[in-house]
Amino acid sequence: MEPQKEKSYVSAENARKFVQSVLIGNGVPPENAAIVADCLLQADLRGVDTHGINRVPSYMERIRQGVLDAKASPTLNQVTPVVAQVDGKNGFGFVAAHMGMARAIEMAKEFGIGMVSVKHSNHFGMSAWVVQQALDAGMMSLVFTNSSPALPVWGGRSKLMGVSPIACGAPAGKEKPFILDMAPSIAARGKIYKAARRGEKIPIDWALDGEGQQTDDPNKALEGVMLPMGGPKGSALSIMMDVFSGVLSGSAFAGHVTNPYDASRPADVGHFLIALKPDLFMSMEEFKERMDYLYRRVIDSDKMAGVDRIYYPGEIEQLAQEERLKTGIPYVEAEIEALNKEAKRVGVDPIIVSNRSS
Numbered sequence: 001m002e003p004q005k006e007k008s009y010v011s012a013e014n015a016r017k018f019v020q021s022v023l024i025g026n027g028v029p030p031e032n033a034a035i036v037a038d039c040l041l042q043a044d045l046r047g048v049d050t051h052g053i054n055r056v057p058s059y060m061e062r063i064r065q066g067v068l069d070a071k072a073s074p075t076l077n078q079v080t081p082v083v084a085q086v087d088g089k090n091g092f093g094f095v096a097a098h099m100g101m102a103r104a105i106e107m108a109k110e111f112g113i114g115m116v117s118v119k120h121s122n123h124f125g126m127s128a129w130v131v132q133q134a135l136d137a138g139m140m141s142l143v144f145t146n147s148s149p150a151l152p153v154w155g156g157r158s159k160l161m162g163v164s165p166i167a168c169g170a171p172a173g174k175e176k177p178f179i180l181d182m183a184p185s186i187a188a189r190g191k192i193y194k195a196a197r198r199g200e201k202i203p204i205d206w207a208l209d210g211e212g213q214q215t216d217d218p219n220k221a222l223e224g225v226m227l228p229m230g231g232p233k234g235s236a237l238s239i240m241m242d243v244f245s246g247v248l249s250g251s252a253f254a255g256h257v258t259n260p261y262d263a264s265r266p267a268d269v270g271h272f273l274i275a276l277k278p279d280l281f282m283s284m285e286e287f288k289e290r291m292d293y294l295y296r297r298v299i300d301s302d303k304m305a306g307v308d309r310i311y312y313p314g315e316i317e318q319l320a321q322e323e324r325l326k327t328g329i330p331y332v333e334a335e336i337e338a339l340n341k342e343a344k345r346v347g348v349d350p351i352i353v354s355n356r357s358s
Helices: 012-025 030-045 053-064 093-111 128-136 189-198 218-223 232-247 284-299 315-327 333-345
Strands: 007-010 075-080 083-087 113-121 140-145 149-151 166-170 178-182 269-276 329-332 355-357
Touching: 007 012, 012 030, 012 053, 012 333, 030 053, 030 093, 030 128, 030 315, 053 333, 075 093, 083 093, 093 113, 093 128, 093 140, 093 269, 128 140, 128 166, 128 178, 140 232, 149 232, 178 284, 189 218, 189 333, 232 269, 329 333
Parallel strands: 083 113
Antiparallel strands: 007 329, 007 355, 075 083, 113 269, 140 166, 140 269, 166 178
8 A cells, every 4th residue: 555645734723622522422521522632632743643633533432332431530549648549430541640640740749749540541642741741830750651462571472561651751941841752662553553544664673463573564563563672671661661550550461451442341551640849959940950951961962973953852742843833733634534434423523624735
């Protein structure tokens, strides 16, 4: 299949309104629909197209199959003054994680640190939006989640560990904040799904097919396994995510989290969230000055041959957001059609396409 080159562009506001209307049409409470739409939109704006609104059809299918509760709202249990747990009630992971980080921030404001474990949740998309939630409150953060099996453990051949992202962040002053959001695999599995949707090939070193051979075919890759970055190091990081997110929370772990595209049973995802007050050991002004200094040291460091610019973690995505707020978000026709099919199912208006580019 040839890659689909023509893209349709959708403004951020039109994308947000569209997703909210589809979610509400599927029984999601309006306040929860607003959170989900905003989180998905943040991914598209940051150029993380694998975790944006193109995920809506798979989420809606899970609702239709009864394995994701559209109407559920999470509940919170305060365990100690600085520790709480959120029960996602098998609702949207975005809503459960949003509640969890909001509570972690409240505890950190009072006690310096707040930790929240989230159980019985679902896929929450791009981890960077949770980091951004903390940054907006002036907080440092750690954001862990586990996910469905996609990686072999080092030395193994079967899917066991998830491609579970490791994310964290810290605010800065005049410079860009630090935002790390990375998968322990060579590439995020969402990139495989995106390539399959778009009829594109993948780099040969990303995954193995069902026979254990390297492949550039995303559909064959989905039958096989993703490969961990750095061999045993990526494998160990994925196990770490399972310990802190799955074992600790009481959610599924050890290969038992359900794939978000598998509508046969609840996912039972676990998350682990920490908010930390940056001015515990110095003034906020000094902390931000130190972060700005770190930023400049990184981007102004000597460049290797062939490199024009050094980027700080999260900076490329922030620049993408600035651009897409102006130009709109690009989607291929297959993605627009899939989204409009969901709109038609619940009788809401199709997504508004602002312009086209080849």
